Amino acid sequence: MALIGKNAALAVALGIGAAVAAGGAIAHDDVMPKNANAATKAAYARHENFKKLGGAFKGLNDELRKPSPSLAVVRTNAGVVASQSRALPTWFPRGSGVQARPMSEAKAEVWTDAAGFTSAASNFQTQAAKLTQVAAGSDLDAIRAQTRQTFMACRGCHEKYRQEKKS
Numbered sequence: 001m002a003l004i005g006k007n008a009a010l011a012v013a014l015g016i017g018a019a020v021a022a023g024g025a026i027a028h029d030d031v032m033p034k035n036a037n038a039a040t041k042a043a044y045a046r047h048e049n050f051k052k053l054g055g056a057f058k059g060l061n062d063e064l065r066k067p068s069p070s071l072a073v074v075r076t077n078a079g080v081v082a083s084q085s086r087a088l089p090t091w092f093p094r095g096s097g098v099q100a101r102p103m104s105e106a107k108a109e110v111w112t113d114a115a116g117f118t119s120a121a122s123n124f125q126t127q128a129a130k131l132t133q134v135a136a137g138s139d140l141d142a143i144r145a146q147t148r149q150t151f152m153a154c155r156g157c158h159e160k161y162r163q164e165k166k167s
């Protein structure tokens with residue numbers, strides 16, 4: 001059973017965009033200025049970190065949609081998702097929103113509702129940790145179900161704290 005109908009639907013839901021979903025880069029004009037300050041550097045580093053997270057999650061989902069998924073591929077991607085989830089809270093220093101990188105999709109609420117944001121991040125960590133546990137076994141239906149739970153944690157946070165911008 002397909003986890004999520006189509007790759008395109010997943011890409012749209014995650015806001016990865018067709019170019020990134022295909023492995024390319026978005027917004028070619030969005031280059032970090034040479035004299036970037038710490039907040040701007042953090043905003044661009046976050047962009048790279050989310051691309052890595054999005055790529056691993058897409059890799060996981062694509063593998064699970066195959067008739068005979070490779071557990072090695074599933075586990076590697078689940079591991080990246082979990083390690084990124086642990087790091088995520090450090091990606092948002094104060095002042096690193098749109099003021100630091102105009103293309104940033106981080107809403108002001110990340111900082112004005114810091115408690116809510118922390119709780120969304122911690123829910124994601126819980127789901128991603130569970131995912132690596134389930135993926136250590138070989139019950140594909142259980143892995144698919146926990147992948148879906150993890151996706152809900154991505155989406156739950158994006159709904160409140162991310163303002164998608166078309167690029």
Ligand code: HEC
Nearest residue numbers: 016047050054057104105106120121124153154157161162
């Ligand atoms: C706790 C909140 C939170 C969670 C959980 C979360 N995200 Fe995000 N995500 C954000 C925010 C905020 C942004 C916008 C960051 C920016 O543009 O500065 C974002 C941006 C992104 C981007 C676009 C990055 C870019 O710069 O182009 C991708 C892709 C992404 N997230 C994927 C995921 C995936 C996949 C998951 C789950 C496996 C996930 N996110 C979980 C908050 C979250």
